[in-house]
Amino acid sequence: MPNAGGYFTTFPQTAMNQVICPDLDTLTAQALMLIQKRVFAAIDQQGRATLVLAGGSTPRRLYEHIATQSWPWHQIHLFWGDERFVPPDHPDSNYRMVRETWLDRVTFPAGNIHPMPTVPLTPEAAAAAYEQELQAFFALKPGEFPVFDVILLGMGEDGHTASLFPQTAALQVCDRAVTVGHKGNEPRLTLTIPTLNFGRCVIFMVAGANKAHAYRQVTAAQPAGEQYPAALIRPQGGDLWWLVESTVLQH
Ligand code: 6PG
Numbered sequence: 001m002p003n004a005g006g007y008f009t010t011f012p013q014t015a016m017n018q019v020i021c022p023d024l025d026t027l028t029a030q031a032l033m034l035i036q037k038r039v040f041a042a043i044d045q046q047g048r049a050t051l052v053l054a055g056g057s058t059p060r061r062l063y064e065h066i067a068t069q070s071w072p073w074h075q076i077h078l079f080w081g082d083e084r085f086v087p088p089d090h091p092d093s094n095y096r097m098v099r100e101t102w103l104d105r106v107t108f109p110a111g112n113i114h115p116m117p118t119v120p121l122t123p124e125a126a127a128a129a130y131e132q133e134l135q136a137f138f139a140l141k142p143g144e145f146p147v148f149d150v151i152l153l154g155m156g157e158d159g160h161t162a163s164l165f166p167q168t169a170a171l172q173v174c175d176r177a178v179t180v181g182h183k184g185n186e187p188r189l190t191l192t193i194p195t196l197n198f199g200r201c202v203i204f205m206v207a208g209a210n211k212a213h214a215y216r217q218v219t220a221a222q223p224a225g226e227q228y229p230a231a232l233i234r235p236q237g238g239d240l241w242w243l244v245e246s247t248v249l250q251h
Contacts, residue, residue: 042149055094063101082163082190083116123187151199159214159228163190207245
């Protein structure tokens with residue numbers, strides 16, 4: 001992949017690609033290039049692309065940049081990696097964040113947008129509903145997991161990713177694609193570890209010196225496992241990219 005300002009290393013032992021970027025703008029540009037390449041390849045090969053979106057703040061600028069592109073929106077389907085358990089118009093909603101930064105700025109087919117349901121369902125019922133939506137969309141047989149073309153993820157300073165938080169029950173769920181995660185007592189919906197690990201291309205976007213400790217733990221030769229859940233994301237057949245702002249490595 002061309003490195004417009006980032007430099008590229010591969011960790012062969014973990015099939016992990018690392019791109020170190022001097023700033024968030026460069027990281028965003030790298031992410032845009034990589035996503036475009038993989039989305040367009042998926043469309044060429046199968047007539048559509050499935051893209052899982054990350055929440056939080058790091059990808060905001062990326063979504064704003066994607067909104068300026070002339071991509072074939074009708075051939076792209078959007079899903080969410082996790083969602084806070086709030087109404088879709090709530091300030092904390094990851095769905096609302098994507099609407100504001102991207103979807104309200106382009107003509108995106110409503111049927112191609114697959115947000116995670118939240119209230120008034122219970123968290124358990126919402127997880128089950130999203131599971132059924134994925135089963136229908138991917139025409140899954142019992143026991144099969146969805147295979148997404150691109151999965152975007154962030155990482156918190158505690159090493160969580162999506163809403164898979166350290167030492168929580170969600171980390172043990174391996175028979176479903178979607179489950180209820182917990183940030184303390186706050187319920188969230190999240191894709192499960194096996195679902196993330198079936199991704200064809202999993203891309204972490206990590207910025208901020210406060211992520212440095214977790215990043216060291218996650219990328220260590222002996223990853224830290226459940227204390228830092230992002231370490232559990234090792235795509236089996238797909239490739240793994242860590243797009244990292246240089247401040248993450250300087251502390
Ligand atoms: C969320 C995200 C979460 C996020 C990390 C990093 O719902 O908040 O899915 O996993 O990616 O917490 O967040 P920042 O990008 O804001 O640092």
